[in-house]
Amino acid sequence: MKRRENTAITLVIAVCIAFNVVTAALFNHRLQKIRKNIPYLLEKEKIRYFHLVDREGNVINHNTLHEDTPRLIFIFSTPCNPCNKNLPFWNSVAGIFKKKVKTIGIILDEPNSAFNFQERSHLNFPVFVPEDISRFRQEMRIHLNLAQTIFYADGVRYLQLGVLEPESVTTLCNVIKSHNRGE
Numbered sequence: 001m002k003r004r005e006n007t008a009i010t011l012v013i014a015v016c017i018a019f020n021v022v023t024a025a026l027f028n029h030r031l032q033k034i035r036k037n038i039p040y041l042l043e044k045e046k047i048r049y050f051h052l053v054d055r056e057g058n059v060i061n062h063n064t065l066h067e068d069t070p071r072l073i074f075i076f077s078t079p080c081n082p083c084n085k086n087l088p089f090w091n092s093v094a095g096i097f098k099k100k101v102k103t104i105g106i107i108l109d110e111p112n113s114a115f116n117f118q119e120r121s122h123l124n125f126p127v128f129v130p131e132d133i134s135r136f137r138q139e140m141r142i143h144l145n146l147a148q149t150i151f152y153a154d155g156v157r158y159l160q161l162g163v164l165e166p167e168s169v170t171t172l173c174n175v176i177k178s179h180n181r182g183e
Contacts, residue, residue, distance in 0.1 A: 050136050052106060052128035055115045060104070060128060070153035070179060072103040074125070075142065078117045082163040083147040087121060089164045090149070094125040097176050101151075108133055108142065153179050 051061050064071075074090045076083030094103040103125040107114035111129045118127040130136035142148070151158040151172060158175045160168050 050139060051131040052104075052136075053111070053131055054126055054128045055111075055118070069102045070100070070151065070176070072097065072101045072125075072176070073148075073150040073152060074103070074105045075108065075140070075148040075150070076105065077108040078113060080147060086147050086149065086164050087123070089169050091122075091124050093169065093172060093176075096173070098124075101176060104128055106130065106136075108137065151175055151179075 051059065053059055072094065074086070076086070078084075090103075090105070094101075097103070105118075105123060105125055105127040107117065107127055107129055109117070109129065110133075114127060114129045136142075147162055147164075149158075149160040149164060149168075149172060158172060160172065164172070
């Protein structure tokens, strides 16, 4: 009789473990699906791939972010209204911190259009275009023409979506200043 009880208990434990494993796998699958639908990268999420080229043919890629120099990255598209509203703020912040932070703009347009826009707008930071715009959008989960301001240093990111309000610019400047004090 005792042997049957032990077998029954073992069976119940095995069923519970199997149930927990299946539930965890389903939850993880659902979570991955939800994360893919979020239109931006989460704070601790790794940037896995990008390959960017500027007008002169200089290339930067995702490994560049892991260098020691902090990065200020502006992602935008020329027909995007919020992006165009951010340009004066981006130019100002890039100018203020040009000795402490490497700033780049990533324009999600075709190269000729992007580089012509760069000339017309008198941007004081270099502009790059993704070699493969659709892959870049997919990897960075950019589903809309939405302005993104990213400060990336030591694996930590500050992310601001959409139009930068004066408070957002102040916060961004404070984040950059506090990082530079910590060095």
